[in-house]
Amino acid sequence: xILEMKNIRKSFGSLQVLRDISLCVDSGxxxxxxxxxGSGKSTLLRCATFLERVDGGEIRYLGRAACTGxxxxxxxxxxxxxRRAFGLVFQSFNRFPHYSxxxxxxxxxxxxxxxxxxxxxxxxxxxxxxxxxxxxRNAYPCxxxxxxxxxxxxxxxxxxxxxxxxxxxxxxxLDPELTGEVLKVIKQLAEENxxxxxxxxxxxxxxxxxxxxxxxxxxxxxxxxxxxxVFGQPTQERTKQFxxxxxx
Amino acid sequence: MxxxxxxxxxxxxxxxxxxxxxxxxxxxxxxxxxxxxxRRSKNRLVSSLTRVFIAVIRGTPxxxxxxxxxxxxxxxxxxxxxxxxxxxxxxxxxxxxAAYFAEIYRGGVESIGVGQYEAAEVLGYSRSQTFLKIxxxxxxxxxxxxxxxxxxxxxxxxxxxxTLAYQEVFSLAKQISASQTSFMPFVIAGVxxxxxxxxxxxxxxxxxxxxxxxx
Numbered sequence: 051x052i053l054e055m056k057n058i059r060k061s062f063g064s065l066q067v068l069r070d071i072s073l074c075v076d077s078g079x080x081x082x083x084x085x086x087x088g089s090g091k092s093t094l095l096r097c098a099t100f101l102e103r104v105d106g107g108e109i110r111y112l113g114r115a116a117c118t119g120x121x122x123x124x125x126x127x128x129x130x131x132x133r134r135a136f137g138l139v140f141q142s143f144n145r146f147p148h149y150s151x152x153x154x155x156x157x158x159x160x161x162x163x164x165x166x167x168x169x170x171x172x173x174x175x176x177x178x179x180x181x182x183x184x185x186x187r188n189a190y191p192c193x194x195x196x197x198x199x200x201x202x203x204x205x206x207x208x209x210x211x212x213x214x215x216x217x218x219x220x221x222x223x224l225d226p227e228l229t230g231e232v233l234k235v236i237k238q239l240a241e242e243n244x245x246x247x248x249x250x251x252x253x254x255x256x257x258x259x260x261x262x263x264x265x266x267x268x269x270x271x272x273x274x275x276x277x278x279x280v281f282g283q284p285t286q287e288r289t290k291q292f293x294x295x296x297x298x
Numbered sequence: 299m300x301x302x303x304x305x306x307x308x309x310x311x312x313x314x315x316x317x318x319x320x321x322x323x324x325x326x327x328x329x330x331x332x333x334x335x336x337r338r339s340k341n342r343l344v345s346s347l348t349r350v351f352i353a354v355i356r357g358t359p360x361x362x363x364x365x366x367x368x369x370x371x372x373x374x375x376x377x378x379x380x381x382x383x384x385x386x387x388x389x390x391x392x393x394x395x396a397a398y399f400a401e402i403y404r405g406g407v408e409s410i411g412v413g414q415y416e417a418a419e420v421l422g423y424s425r426s427q428t429f430l431k432i433x434x435x436x437x438x439x440x441x442x443x444x445x446x447x448x449x450x451x452x453x454x455x456x457x458x459x460x461t462l463a464y465q466e467v468f469s470l471a472k473q474i475s476a477s478q479t480s481f482m483p484f485v486i487a488g489v490x491x492x493x494x495x496x497x498x499x500x501x502x503x504x505x506x507x508x509x510x511x512x513x
Contacts, residue, residue: 101416133422144417147512148435157431162422190512210421
């Protein structure tokens, strides 16, 4: 089990965003999380990546506890170690504008993970090739399209060799035209059995790439299962209602 | 006194003016960074004390601060102030400009989106790595126009060292003008300040251009 989240609770002030949510992800699994805005999908990812602190519940990576009980977190050092287990791709890319494409990808592995420069460069070039961005290695993010920037962000996350990769609405900031090229890359990762959790509004995509689909609403998991089941024969009325909006 | 004698007499003053300018920047640019970090400290006491410090420095005339730094040691502690003139001028200028730079830096730092911090955090950058590698370079680009303003003001503010009878270009202009009953020293001083600021603006524009490879 790569990720185990158990009974996660999270409130912002009086607003309870996550109510006792549990999510486990196995090695090689691609999990999509769908649901209306404000359902807590992004907050769940932000809790999983330690960008938000939970109020209660457990988070484990590869069996090692990041957080237990009533939101008691492990030491800063332990959390730094555990961060190596995951990568995160943001909706707004968050690429470093002052770095070239290549430096965006290679700095963290060299600086943070202290990996060998030659090896990192080789890994990064391999990833750029895979993303179809080999020729852009010396470009700056502002010279790239949104789709290209997001692919750089994906390469940046992958170069850290994470065990699991989170996507927080990776195509929501993109023109429909550019969405496809990013989804294609994610699909390719799924075929290579990369462990992934993808928060998305792209229903056909979620249906095509996921091993499991989770429908969230109001801070709880309403329904989950294989994509054909959740999309084809949803059992919950709320799921049916939500999916109906996408059929038109 | 011929024009060329005036010019060569004032040249020494120009050098002293340049010395104040460059040494002030050398001290105040890094000191401002430190003050900004204290100002943004999570420790309430530290940040409030820093805020008061900045308020006092910005709220009182630099000319008064020069007098306080120079004569303060004598009046407060009875210390000898022999040889303290130039150091006092530098301390006054550095502390004064650092307070302004601190606030400019703060504006720059606070204009950087939270996404940059989050991306760096998830990639495992430490807090100091995030600041030095990710945030600061972007801040410098954003604040350059404001920094240029301060540089130009500083070139002209150096004339306040006149208050402590330091022989920089403005003091000399005034002295020579009085002794020679000539208007020319003022013209020379004016042209000197103008050229110096033209050079500062030119150099800073080059810096901005050098950083325009991204936005």
